[in-house]
Amino acid sequence: MDRLSLYRSLARPAESRILYYVVDGIGGLPRTPGGQTELEAANTPTFDRLANEGSTGLATPVVPGVAVGSGPGHLALFGFDPTETTVGRGVLAALGVGFDLRPGDVAARINFCTLDTDGNVTDRRAGRIGSELGAALAERLDDIDLGGPVDCIVRHVKEYRACVVFRGGELGGSVADTDPQATGVPPLEPCPHDEMSEPTAVLATEFIAQASAALADQEQANAILLRGFDIFAPLPSFADLYGVKPAAVAAYPMYRGVARLVGMSVFDAEDTIDSRVDLTGAALEHHDFVFVHYKATDSRGEDGDFDAKVEQIELADRSLAALLELGFDVVMVTGDHSTPATYRAHSWHPVPVLVWGPHCRVNGVAAGFGETACLSGALGSLRSMDILPLTLAHAGRVGKFGA
């Protein structure tokens, strides 16, 4: 029996309330060898108390040595193996802007770009045009008519980024990126990887041509590059797999998108403690599993700003203290990946994780929540996809396997 079928077959109803708190990019590195990480340097009384009363560990997002993006990082935290369950960037982008994808839709990411008179790419991000212009240009592309049964729907994402959805045909979703990942060369053709995707490639070619025409008056954003084609197929829902009533409280489109993909009810939070607490409280009226996403830790890590990341971790800790007043039986805290400020990017390092609730084993040291303390935590080394089943077990929601 495969892993998810096993967990589905063992799902057991319970009254317990679960807080699944994802502090994006929480894992880090010391500034100097042997020093403290961002999490260790931060003053985090609530994380520390839950770590000492609960069980901690270190989670590898997907496989050792590999940094993950937000999509696979969250799929793992939702119990999926992201090497088996893949979701294209186009689909994530469309879900992230709240677009109501339907099964069979094919989505792709759009980057506005600059081509020279020879048709070579001179800027893959069109001089990083702002969101106002990007939105206006995306609206132009939304007017494109491909002249057949297939609609193309364009939505702006942010700055020079947008997404397109092809809807209405029997389309495959396996088409190569047109982004050449270099300048001084022309965009690539949208080549189909299988027979089903040949009509998609034809439509994409036509769409690109019409886009160039519609953008001809622009100096910077005079063309587009497409990447991350994928067909939308909803994943098994969280409720169906695990028997919980799941909600998501998130301030950023990407995380709302990945939550929608697994059937969570989504509450659009603002990036404040009050908004998070209010919406989590509202979610608890009809849900018993609340995924709360905290973004700014990751952003400060990507900025390379160690001190600002420490500050955000402290805010995330205070935010958790406020959330706990709502009353939860089981609390999980981790990140979808590490984002060390010294590395300025998502990294492959295992992510600190704590599970607090009934029936916790004792950690080897009671040194709060930090990368080094987690090394001797009672959860040991685990894979991120195992965090959810462990959390559900503490909540009394996983039955026994076999007699």
Place this chain on the structure above:
Amino acid sequence: MDRLSLYRSLARPAESRILYYVVDGIGGLPRTPGGQTELEAANTPTFDRLANEGSTGLATPVVPGVAVGSGPGHLALFGFDPTETTVGRGVLAALGVGFDLRPGDVAARINFCTLDTDGNVTDRRAGRIGSELGAALAERLDDIDLGGPVDCIVRHVKEYRACVVFRGGELGGSVADTDPQATGVPPLEPCPHDEMSEPTAVLATEFIAQASAALADQEQANAILLRGFDIFAPLPSFADLYGVKPAAVAAYPMYRGVARLVGMSVFDAEDTIDSRVDLTGAALEHHDFVFVHYKATDSRGEDGDFDAKVEQIELADRSLAALLELGFDVVMVTGDHSTPATYRAHSWHPVPVLVWGPHCRVNGVAAGFGETACLSGALGSLRSMDILPLTLAHAGRVGKFGA
């Protein structure tokens, strides 16, 4: 190459003698956060010495967050992946009473139960009738004649439990339980899950009807419930897979059954140190791998009696000291799962494991045998199915892979 084929291809003969000591449900939890578990509270000089001289670790029975039954728990300790190698409760029950199952036999568990005049279940265990009456009633059912080529053979297990084997046809083993898992409702129909199992369901229906007639004079045990249908297919034998001559010393039918399933010679022990030692000594005359099962630790955990479980762990430790006098080269100690007294049931928590013999790595701390000490053990976090190959390696019985 699959995992078991790999190990089979590497099996290497040796003269070493191995004691594989399974202390059922040995893993536990502290009574209060940060406190000692049953194993840590127990005075266990022999476990502690072997742990400090050997290597320890923590084993996950099947997958994180999932508690296992005794069947899959032991299959994992015998090197199988229990999500791939599944054995129904009926087959285990029949093997457990020493019934000589043949390939193609279909077995199911029987519970005697009480039905009211409307045919609703009022007691799923027939008032827990004693073994004497249970045995007499099982004999009555053994006389049932289904009137075709298929025999049904009934054997008593214990108290209100028995098992039935259907033999002689081309039968499938995939039939739903008739136990409704509730009172005040009638038993379920034995529905077939596939075409092959349709004749089995017809036979089961006829068997249930005849059983009701045969039990009509009983006030309590006036009907039966069937569960755990499965067809018997022998597993690859232990001897064939690993090149050892295996024996089992166990006092309870279930553990004898799972040992027979993998081709062990079974010695029926009583639940005393003397019986265990005598039979292990006898086993060693013609065998070099002895699986000894210690049951009462699990029972006291399920009772929720922390102190009584501590006492049983101490007895298991003394039992091991006596067994060691027989002379072994390699000793393994673990459980098939954890059964914390505070949880009163099999739990998902990893199980302490120790391997003692030549070539042991040193643990991080020399703090004896306990859940927290095992966190920094030299074996690390492992899966229960990996314990056997590690044990065999220390016994010089696993060859090199590749040149």
